[in-house]
Each structure stands twice: as C-alpha cells, then as structure tokens.
Ligand code: BES
C-alpha cells in the first residue's frame with residue numbers, strides 16, 4: 001500500500017498545473033445558489049463536477065431535485081472494502097459587496113500572500129477548492145495507484161449556502177445507495193498553515209427574517225412624528241435589548257440544556273497555543289467581545305450567540321429624508337451549541353418578539369431554517385486512520401478542534417444515513433469566506449489533495465488496524 005500511495009503522491013505533485021486549470025474552470029462559474037438568476041450557472045457547475053468525477057474514473061451523474069441538482073458518483077469496487085462517502089458543495093455565497101473585490105470574483109487570479117501563492121475567487125475555499133482536493137486525490141488513485149483501494153461515493157450539493165432544502169429528502173430517497181461506513185466532509189479549516197485539523201464540533205443555526213409593520217404608508221416625520229408609532233424605532237429598541245450587559249442573550253429558556261465544557265476540555269484547548277491577536281488582527285480588531293469571562297475559543301466553540309445580520313427600513317439613499325417608515329425589517333440568527341433544541345429556540349425567539357409587539361404594530365416572521373449543533377465522535381478507527389494519513393503528509397498530528405460555523409449535512413448524515421462524519425478541511429482563518437477577496441492558499445490545496453490521497457490509503461488499511 002505504501003508504494004501505491006507514493007505513486008499517487010508523485011502523480012499529484014507532477015500534475016499540479018492541470019489540477020489548477022480544473023479548479024480555475026470551476027471557479028469561473030458563478031454558482032450562487034441563493035439567487036434564482038444564477039440557477040443555470042449552478043446547473044453548469046454541477047455538470048462540470050460530474051465531468052471531473054467521471055474523468056476521475058467514477059460513475060457520475062447529475063440528479064435533479066426540486067431545487068438545485070445533486071452530483072452523485074460511485075467508484076464500484078470490492079464489496080468488502082470500506083465504503084467512504086465524500087461530501088462537498090459546489091454552490092457559493094453571493095460575491096457582494098462586489099465593489100470591494102480587488103479582482104473580479106469569478107475570474108480567479110493567482111496572487112502572492114504570506115503563505116505563498118493563493119487563488120483568489122468566490123468559492124476558492126468555500127467550497128470549490130476544498131471539494132477539488134478529494135476529487136483530485138481520487139483521480140490520482142485511479143490514474144496511478146492501480147485503482148482505488150476503497151469504495152467511494154461522492155455527493156456534491158448545490159444548495160449548502162442557501163439552507164439545503166433538497167438535501168434531507170434526497171438522502172431519505174437514496175439512503176440505500178449512499179449509506180457508507182463513514183463520511184468525509186471537506187468544508188472546514190486547518191489549525192494553521194502547517195498543522196492539519198479534524199473538526200469535531202459544529203454549531204447549529206436558527207435564522208429569522210422579521211418585519212414590523214406599523215402605519216399603512218410612509219409618513220412625514222414632522223406632520224406625524226411623536227404622535228404615532230415608528231416601526232424602525234421600535235424594532236431597533238427590541239433588537240437592542242436582546243443581550244444584557246454581560247453579553248448574555250435574554251430570551252427566555254435560551255440557555256436551557258447548554259453544557260459547560262469539561263475541565264479536561266478547557267485544559268486541552270488552553271494548550272493549543274491559540275494566537276488571539278493574530279485571530280483578531282485578521283478582522284482588523286485588537287480585542288474580543290462577547291460573554292464576559294470566556295476565552296475566544298470558548299466563545300466560538302461552546303457558546304450560543306445571537307447576531308443581527310441585516311436591518312432595513314426607511315430611507316437609506318443619499319442626503320436626508322424626514323420619514324417615518326411604514327415598516328422595518330431585520331434578519332438575525334443564533335448559533336447553537338449541543339444541548340439546545342433548535343425548534344424550541346426558534347419558538348422562544350418568536351415568543352420574545354410577540355410579547356413585545358408595540359401598540360398599533362404587527363409582525364411578519366419568516367424562518368430560514370433551523371438545525372442543531374453537531375458533535376462527532378472523537379474516537380473511532382476512521383479517525384485514527386485519518387490521523388495516520390494526515391501525519392504522513394504534514395509530519396504532525398492533526399489538532400482536534402471545534403468550529404463556530406454550521407454544516408447541516410453532518411447532522412443529516414447521522415440521522416438519515418446513520419453514519420458519522422470526519423470533518424477534514426484545509427481552509428485557513430484568513431480565507432475571507434463569505435467576504436470579498438476570498439482565497440485558498442495553494443499550499444492548502446496541494447496539501448489537501450495529498451492528504452486525501454494518504455487518508456484513502458489509511459482507510460483501506462483501517463479494517464486491519
Ligand atoms: N464552510 C462553511 C462552514 C464553515 C464556516 C466552516 C467557517 C469552517 C469555518 C459553510 O459553507 C457555511 O458557510 N455554512 C453556513 C450554513 C448555513 C447557511 C446553514 C454557515 O455556517 O453560515
């Protein structure tokens with residue numbers, strides 16, 4: 001197996017130019033899933049991924065859903081070999097605000113950075129660059145490793161950035177076809193540019209979109225101001241009182257079930273040598289805020305949050321307009337941790353708003369999804385195998401870390417396929433995911449392809465291990 005792996009790694013090292021060309025082609029497609037104007041682009045990205053997977057030796061197809069398509073590919077192979085399900089998403093976030101990009105978001109450019117060269121484009125790290133790490137590893141095993149030593153299924157989604165509405169029905173309808181021994185998800189980060197990581201916790205998410213309606217139409221603030229309700233004043237006050245002065249969220253029952261990390265967990269994290277100032281510097285800040293008395297890693301990995309993601313209402317154009325808006329809207333979301341029930345949190349938030357409905361006003365409330373926090377097992381033969389493969393490539397053990405973000409598919413794999421996931425990703429904290437000038441370092445891309453190649457070899461041996 002070691003000889004075969006060496007041949008695969010050599011193949012990867014010798015074909016880097018072609019790999020980057022393929023990534024470039026994928027990054028050029030503006031597959032923004034949340035915007036219906038881009039649905040043909042989302043479809044085109046699915047077709048290109050299926051083409052890459054079939055070139056990599058898999059039996060690949062684009063499967064229609066009621067939303068954007070899924071790409072599914074199978075390797076076939078020895079029925080006794082481990083069956084691994086690889087997941088990534090080929091959709092991307094909108095590039096907005098577009099004027100802040102230093103080069104066009106869908107015209108990938110190779111630029112220099114502190115960790116060497118990087119590719120700059122929307123989706124470079126989240127998640128096209130990452131999904132291509134395992135697609136290229138699979139291709140290299142097919143082309144020069146004498147064929148894959150495990151059975152592989154690949155599932156690529158086109159709706160991850162827009163709430164995955166088709167995912168659960170698709171998994172339910174195809175559970176028998178997809179059911180693996182273990183899933184590998186490449187959509188998270190490394191510890192730092194030289195240290196791989198396996199993520200073992202993800203936060204959940206509840207997202208609400210609310211509008212407070214008051215007067216039947218916009219009013220002159222001189223003629224009526226002070227005598228009638230202003231929905232924008234009221235909404236701002238309600239949103240402004242969701243946190244107390246200790247940074248805690250005041251919604252009734254919000255912290256029910258939230259557990260404190262164990263002393264052992266805290267001491268393991270304190271040994272991680274987390275560089276707080278570098279982390280903050282990336283955001284242009286010098287101090288962390290949040291719940292009083294918590295470290296940054298505790299705040300990110302173990303505590304629930306409530307963040308306002310957008311507020312609109314009234315006049316936002318140039319100059320001044322003396323108006324009392326007829327309505328005001330806000331989008332806000334909570335990151336959840338294990339122990340919190342997303343639907344209870346959603347109901348508690350709605351109840352909180354309704355109890356505070358200002359006189360003469362009414363709410364329109366829309367939910368954009370609700371998913372729980374995830375804890376994946378940090379002890380399994382698959383994890384041991386992944387550790388072994390990663391150590392071969394990076395010369396050091398992977399850090400087991402938490403993640404503040406959400407990847408709902410991991411929960412669906414647990415509940416619908418009955419399968420655990422290994423979250424092995426190659427992003428860095430400075431990748432600017434969801435932001436202008438998103439990038440993926442080439443060292444992460446090539447390290448990622450090599451890592452997946454080595455982890456495939458380790459999985460093949462995991463049965464004997
Ligand atoms: N790849 C991210 C999740 C992530 C974020 C991992 C940061 C590591 C670091 C994923 O594509 C994502 O953005 N998920 C959304 C989920 C939501 C739309 C349900 C998120 O976390 O906001």
Ligand code: ZN
Nearest residue numbers: 089126127187
């Ligand atoms: Zn992602």
